[in-house]
Amino acid sequence: MREEYAARVRGEAIPKQHVETFLSTVAPRGAGNCATSHDAAAQARRHRQQRRWATQVIVTDELARHACAERGLAPPDDVLPMHLLTIPETDVADLGSIIAAALAHSPAARALLADLEREQHIPETAVRDYYDRNRDRFLAPDALRRGVDPFNTVEPSDIHPYEHVRDGIAQQLRHAAARRAFFDWLDRAKADVVYAEGHEHPGDPSQPDHEHRH
Template sequence: MSGHAALVGGEAVPAERVEAVLDAVPARHRQTRPEPPARAQRQRRRWATQVVVVDELARRVCAERRLAPPPEVSPARVLAVSGTEVADLGSIVAVALAHSPAVRALLAALEAEQKVPEQTARAYYGRNPDRFLTAEALRRGVDPYGVARAGDFVPFEAVRDEVVRELRRAVGRQAFFDWLDGARAEVAYAPGHEHPGDPSHPDHEHRH
């Protein structure tokens, strides 16, 4: 397929980049249920277009932020994508992270920028006692929400840094999705490359 897949800020994104992602990502990473072959192929191309668009948008914002310029993407090899990442991020962003150094650089920068107040970390610790039982309490089968002693829990001070890292990561990912939602507004898709969930085409779906 020749021509462009999308226009980002008025500049063409070559369709060849989409084909490269299609070649690099096995179809089994995309499909979660049987679909008619023609429909599946159309939807897979639209899905791959989103991976490329996320990469292109991230490249541009990395340049604007003067983040370390990412090396050229080598689409012949996509890093492994875990089922947990797909569940947490959606398949488009999970594969974009594996495929695109720019996406990884941007997400890392957004995570690093987040500030987690002490009270937020303490509140998280208090809301999730099941995550902080001691090994001994776990062996005894202590109910963290029932009868438990203070000594059954790892002290907050011992897990504070871990909690802060986890919360920073979560807020950073939300910042990434907020950025992506806004950045996609400047994208115009060529026919056959629309977002998989775009209701203007008959094959649309809401799975990511």
């Protein structure tokens, strides 16, 4: 008999219907759109990949809930919402569509990411090094209009002083470090997840129609 679950997370079953309901209300990002009504096989492949994508988003939410409980974080107010939220294109590009969607739809995933960000310590040397290597990002508006080259001789007023931008740089680096920590956590957390046939990761190389993009 075919399994009625899409995946098992720590022994707990995620019903297939949960995935189909989520998929019916949320448009997967990055999914192909070349299938037409005249190509049933292409439509079936596309829906299979969308189903795998949706399974990954839901699994990530479930794993994040366990992680929040283990960390003593306040439980999210609601279950993974079954409605469409806007996912910034920059997040899809930076994180991949699965994690970007999970963070958009899962309060638990966002709570975990915020907790990871609080754990990140950015050395002062790293902050200063970022400032020195990216001086073009800290040009004053007038210097930008004049086309000043920040890596040659500049006037002190051409570049925002380190003391004025230091906190913003540290926050940016902390945010990036937290995202890397989230990726590492998710890779470890997914190790014991069991997937039903047809719900494997869309990038699983053991599947004949796997896709590398997430």
